[in-house]
Amino acid sequence: MKTEATTDGRLLRGEATRERVLDAAERCFGERGYDDVSIRQIATEAGVTLGVIGFHGGSKLELFRTVLTRRVETLNAARRKRLADLMSRQDRPDLRSLIDAYLTPYLEIASRGDQQWRSYARLIARIATDDRWYAEMRPLYDPVAHEYLAIIGRIHPNAGPEKLAAALTLTVASMLALVASRIRISGLSEMPDRGSPLQYREMLVDFCAGGFEKMLR
Amino acid sequence: MKTEATTDGRLLRGEATRERVLDAAERCFGERGYDDVSIRQIATEAGVTLGVIGFHGGSKLELFRTVLTRRVETLNAARRKRLADLMSRQDRPDLRSLIDAYLTPYLEIASRGDQQWRSYARLIARIATDDRWYAEMRPLYDPVAHEYLAIIGRIHPNAGPEKLAAALTLTVASMLALVASRIRISGLSEMPDRGSPLQYREMLVDFCAGGFEKMLR
């Protein structure tokens, strides 16, 4: 719960265990969702006993919320950086570049070699269809979304807020589908999967940009 | 389990109970997913006792599968009928009409006054992000999808099967978002929700048609 440092700055043993617990929970929840995972399974996955989970993670619900929120700011920062880079180069960036800037950070974390970030991306894609969780996430994700929508609104002054919000919602749903439902593409096409969400980036950004343009036209 | 008719053709009491059980299960699963629902809750919702659920629905898993599959053919038939109507009027329908024909039946069942169909639509939107269930649904839904893709492929002969499959997958994800995540549109825009998925039909079809066109261009 509390962070403590030794004299030389290294983390205490307890802090390392806490990380193991959170990482294990992230993997379990990402693969199977909330209800289908028991804290016993998380304990086994983390290589600790049941009591340790309670000590470091609190209740199952608290543990889940911690996992959901601990990586949000990293993702937000990546989206903000890409937007800032874009705006520093041109005052009115084109729609496709804006959408690419919003979508790519998520595709990247979902495609990492590192399994932890992939699990987190999978988890977000999972909870997106469940109001009980996503209601808690919205306040964390919406501010950056609003920053993007403000810029897009400047480029398309005729588009009302409802259409802008709808277009972004459908864009995000498409993005999440590349993590949660990519298997359907290979299933429908009978072609091998490309291996990671990032390899569908061009198609995804084309689809969403085309959708935005047609909706806002 | 077995269907029996009385002399005058009305259903036996047992058959009516079975319907009550399946309807109650559909509502519960649609609102909360598989793992978060107990068969005890389904029994309460159906107004029967626990044993009756087992008698008519089998195990929880069998019950869930029955609920998932019993409405598929109705939806498939609606999609096929709209496609046939379209093809009878013109040999090469435009892309937007094709997408509209594919999406509208689902939007309609998700917007019905009748709660049962709405619950089913919600359930489909829920399981779409979960491979363990959707893998079972794909064989049921894919044949109609292939019929649509064959027509679209004729109109866009340069589009390969992978792009066609990807575009349809993102289209379906967008469609499902209007049932599972519509609240995000009102949340992001600070405007009231329109009340039913069907009222976003124009926006959705525009988005998906624009996405298809840009991807296949």
Place this chain on the structure above:
DNA sequence: GTCTATATGTAGATAGAC
């Protein structure tokens, strides 16, 4: 900080009375 042991609740499933 970690582990063992256990309290307490609820899950799914079903046997047998009615």
Place this chain on the structure above:
DNA sequence: GTCTATCTACATATAGAC
């Protein structure tokens, strides 16, 4: 065909030993 009673398993949570 339906209901009651119950079996067994496993869930979350935590008190207290180490």
